[in-house]
Amino acid sequence: MTTALVSHPDTLLHVMDGKHPESPARITAIMDALAEQHLIGKLQRHEAPQATDTDLQRVHDAAYIRHIRDIAPRAGVVRLDPDTAMGPMSLTACLHATGALIKATDLVMQKQTENAFCCVRPPGHHAGKARAAGFCIFNHIAAGVAYALETYELTRVAILDFDVHHGDGTEDIFKSDQRVMLCSTFQHPFYPHRGADTRTDRMINVPLPAQSGSQAFREAVLQNFAPALQRFRPQMLFISAGFDAHENDPLANLQLSTDDYRWITQFAMSVAARHAEKRIVSVLEGGYHLSSLAQSATAHIRTLAGL
Numbered sequence: 001m002t003t004a005l006v007s008h009p010d011t012l013l014h015v016m017d018g019k020h021p022e023s024p025a026r027i028t029a030i031m032d033a034l035a036e037q038h039l040i041g042k043l044q045r046h047e048a049p050q051a052t053d054t055d056l057q058r059v060h061d062a063a064y065i066r067h068i069r070d071i072a073p074r075a076g077v078v079r080l081d082p083d084t085a086m087g088p089m090s091l092t093a094c095l096h097a098t099g100a101l102i103k104a105t106d107l108v109m110q111k112q113t114e115n116a117f118c119c120v121r122p123p124g125h126h127a128g129k130a131r132a133a134g135f136c137i138f139n140h141i142a143a144g145v146a147y148a149l150e151t152y153e154l155t156r157v158a159i160l161d162f163d164v165h166h167g168d169g170t171e172d173i174f175k176s177d178q179r180v181m182l183c184s185t186f187q188h189p190f191y192p193h194r195g196a197d198t199r200t201d202r203m204i205n206v207p208l209p210a211q212s213g214s215q216a217f218r219e220a221v222l223q224n225f226a227p228a229l230q231r232f233r234p235q236m237l238f239i240s241a242g243f244d245a246h247e248n249d250p251l252a253n254l255q256l257s258t259d260d261y262r263w264i265t266q267f268a269m270s271v272a273a274r275h276a277e278k279r280i281v282s283v284l285e286g287g288y289h290l291s292s293l294a295q296s297a298t299a300h301i302r303t304l305a306g307l
């Protein structure tokens, strides 16, 4: 079985301003690298549909979804928080990005593919039930998890979040849901300045100081995530795949290498093979150094595909 690559060209049309690091060039860099490495033809390509209000309402308040639909501008940009804005095509991009998770979940659960990578933007893991934040408007991974729980009647789903920033929106949405475990490594103290003191037996938050590097990251995963996942026995694994902990990333200082992304992907695959019939849905979150993002994401996808 091949790995699915779920994407949509309209996710490139979300533009906040010319110099914003969360730019369409991020997707282009990954797709170009996949083409250069002759990987595109080895992946199962799927176009992401638009998420429906039903998909969004599993994780967002109806009033918040209405607000985002109402505030979407016909021209120019509107600011949702100091780091996050919407232009005329941003809503369309967000709906396809969330829709990618719905599509990927169906592909994996219906065994049309073993695993899937959603190459979409903007990222989503800072978006809470009624809150846009940190470049994120809708929480795509949360929508995918909630869809899997409801549609396929799963009772244990785990999220692995190795973005350099804590997945605070995802934590907000699932902290009271016994069916969901979140395993999150993140630089601390750092944006969004949350997560370090909210660890529970299902919210496995592992703050790492700046400059931690590969060895500390891998030890943190093996000492914290491995026993928690062994105990939880997830039926499906989702990955918030942010690549902004890379040593070249301009926004953070965790100092991971491209090889760490191959390693963490193998870790996720071993967990999924043991407990979850190999089912993994991964989605792009952060990563702002274009060539390092492209190399890290292709290492992740290549590993998922066993290539």
Ligand SMILES: [Zn+2]
Residues within 6 Å of the ligand: 163, 164, 165, 242, 244, 285, 286, 287
């Ligand atoms: Zn990030």
